[in-house]
Amino acid sequence: MDAAGRTLEIVRNYFRCDPKEFVKKRIPITSWLPYYTVSTFFQDLLAGFTVGLTEIPQGIAFAGIAGLTPEYGLYCGFMGGFVYAIFGSCKDVNIGPTSIMALMLQEHVSKLGPDMAVTISFLAGIIIFILGLLNLGFVVEFFSYPIIAGFTCAASLQIASSQVKGLFGLPGKANAFLEAWEAVFDNIDQIRLWDSVLGILSILFLVALKEIRRFGTLQYRSDWSRNRNIFGIFIFMLSLARNALVVIIGTVIAYDLRDEAPFKITGEVKGGFPPFEAPPFSINLNGTEYSFSDMAQDYGPSIAFIPLVAILEAISIGKAFSKGRAIDATQEMLALGLCNIMGSFVRSMPITGSFTRTAVNNASGVRTTLAGIFTSLMVLLAIAFLTPSFYYVPKATLASVIICAMFYLFDFDAFVVLWKSKKLDLVPxxxxxxxxxxxxxxxxxxxxxxxxxxxxxxxxxRPKLSITKEKISNHNGDIFVITPRDTLYFPAAEYLRDSVLECHGENVTVVIDGKFVRNMDVTVAKSIAVFTQELSQRGQTVAFLNFKPSVREVCIKVDKELQQYFKEGNLEDVLESEPIEDFLVQ
Structure with a gap:
């Protein structure tokens, strides 16, 4: 076998699959691009353009939440689309800036500047990619629904609160929930009339377009060949582009009234393409040098939770729009990791899946992940040619966009669902x-x-135990049958022992029925050996019925004397077929 053949064999053995199949699995674009059609292209183009109308204003707004200048929200918008188009496995998912990621950056950016956002994007990407390589996506399973709902509700409320001052044109900088409202009430006498009017009207406009979408949706379907109702399509598209529309209208008004300056505006936005360079691993801020260790110390737990929350958002969104199709969590983590790593080279803040833009993507009839490239191209065009117009974007308009987004992000149903289904889950x-x-x-x-x-x-x-008292005609004395209803682990050891030892009386036989016990650890096995001896000292009889071989093996390895007490069959047959003395614990 030549060198090439040996190399191929090594690769095949390593990946345990054909290299071609591995490439198709880990670079999904290679599996569908050869079959790409013109009609699919136009559907992806429409979806990409529509999502771009949402992503540009959101990117500018979310950058403000993180304490960054608007261009950072645009930088992270385009790189994610390019990378995910190649490595992503879910056609609907849009990768880019999100409000929650921005909120988690706030504290670090305010302390050490924008380089903190870029570096954490690189570190988060590395962590996510490694977790994907090791198939450790199960870590997100520790985020139960009550945890996710509580986190989402708190984040949306905190983000919305931080934008109230922008909505009313108030001075000051406050990001935390209490600080934001303190800043509002401390400066309430400085509310600007026209900022407030523009902000409130923008909110009403956004809500109206959001709700009118329901009417448009009834008449519009993504399959254009079946439904060409022009009015329904117009209403539907108008609703999808509502964020862009409100920003454009606000910017035009601010530009026309620039001499009177009735609104607080965004100000200068850095134009041109971002530099392609390695993320910074040290910071010089106001003449003070901060090393990478200083940066890592400032990140604290965020260095773990930013990648975990990014994974949680991306995978949960992918599952929500998969329509029952299995999602390859490993591939999604690899793609998300690469998106963040590559994004850090163009000064991007951490990115993940956006529920809002993914919903727009899906509603627009997206066919493949190539739509993300069209969205990215729109963002690139905005960076190259539209940044001068961003100067006049009113802060009240951006605040209204964020507040509306947070209103619909807040999980109002969580309170009702948890109250009706299981009130105890309200605690976490x-x-x-x-x-x-x-x-x-x-x-x-x-x-x-x-x-x-x-x-x-x-x-x-406190596992579920059923304890029943049985009687058999030819058997003297009481028979207590204890049936654990689930797997037994070390916290249950004492509870099981106490439950068994509560079975008192003369000529008592205690039977442990293990038909539901799938597994058992050493602590429980030692507890079984102990209470077996205690029953012996009380002159009682014990038997273990219907335990799985693997569970029996754990017990016998702990104490070989237990082997004689494991029996198979139903209670009557076992007790009738053998003398009771055979079960007596010696």
Whole structure:
């Protein structure tokens, strides 16, 4: 075998699959691009253009949430689309700036400047990519629905609160929930009339276009060949482009009234394409040099939670729009990691899947991930040619865009669902919500997960046990049958022992029915050996029925004497077929 053949064999053995199949799996564009058609191209072009109308104003607005200048929101908008088009596996998902990612950057950017956002994008990408390589996507399973809902509600409320001052043209800078409202009430006498009017009218305009979409949706379908209702299409497209429309209208008004200057405006936005360079691993701020270790220390828990939240958003959005199709979580993590790594080379802040833009993508009839490239091209054109016009974008208009987005992001249904289904889940939900709101998002998630795990551990420590008292005609004495209803782990050891030892009486036989026990750890096995000896000292009889071989093996390896007490069959047959003395614990 020549060198090329040996290399191919090594690759095949390493990946345990044909290299061609591996390439198709890990670079999904190679599997569908050869079959790409002109009609698909035009549908992707329409979807990409429509999403671009949403992404440009959102990118500018989300950059403001993070404390960055508007161009950073545009930089991260275009690189994600290019990379995800090649490596992404879900056609609907749009990768780019999100409000939650921006909020998690706020504190770090305010301390050490915009380089902090760029570097954390690179680090988060590396972490996400490694987690994907190691198939460790299961870590997001620790984010239960109450945790996700509490986190989302707190983040949306905090973001909306931070924009109230912009909505009314108030001075000051406050990002935390309490600080934002303190700033509003401390400066309430400085409310600017025309900023307030423009901001409130913008909100009403956005809500109206959002709700009118329902009417348009009834008449419009993504399959243009079946439905060509022009009015329905117009209403539908008008609703999809509502963010862009409100920004354009506000900018035109501000430009026409530039001499009177009735509004606070965005100001100068850096134009031109971003430089392609390595992310910074040290910062010089006001003459003070900060090393990478200083930066890492400032990131704190964010260095773990930003990638985890990014994974959670991207995968959950992919699942929501997959329509029952299996999502390759590993591939999504690899793609998301690469998006962030490459984005950091064009000064992007961390990016992930956007639910809003993904919904727009889906509603626009997207066919492949190539639509992301068309969205990215729109963003590039905006960076190259439209940045002078961003100078006149009113801050009140951007605030209205964010506040409306946060209103629809807030999970109002969570309170009702948890109250109706399981009130106990309100505890981790409210804990996460309040801690994220009043402490920080990172610690709020940690505390919420901790509280949620306490409930899980308590359930493990108090497994469901059914205890029944049986009588058999030719058997003297009482027979207590204890049936654990689930797997037994170490927190349940003492509870199981206490339940068994509560079976008192003369000529008592205790039977542990293990038909539902799928697994058992050493702690429970040692507890079984201990209470077996205790039953012996009380002169009682014990038997273990219907345990899986793997569970029996764990117990026998802990104590070989237990082997004689494991029996198979139903209770009557076992007790009738053998003398009761055979079960007596020696």
């Amino acid at each position: 939900f409210l804990t996460t919500f309040l801690c994220c709101l009043f402490i920080s998002l990172e610690y709020g998630i940690l505390i919420g997960i901790g509280v949620n795990l306490l409930f899980v551990l308590y359930a493990s420590a």
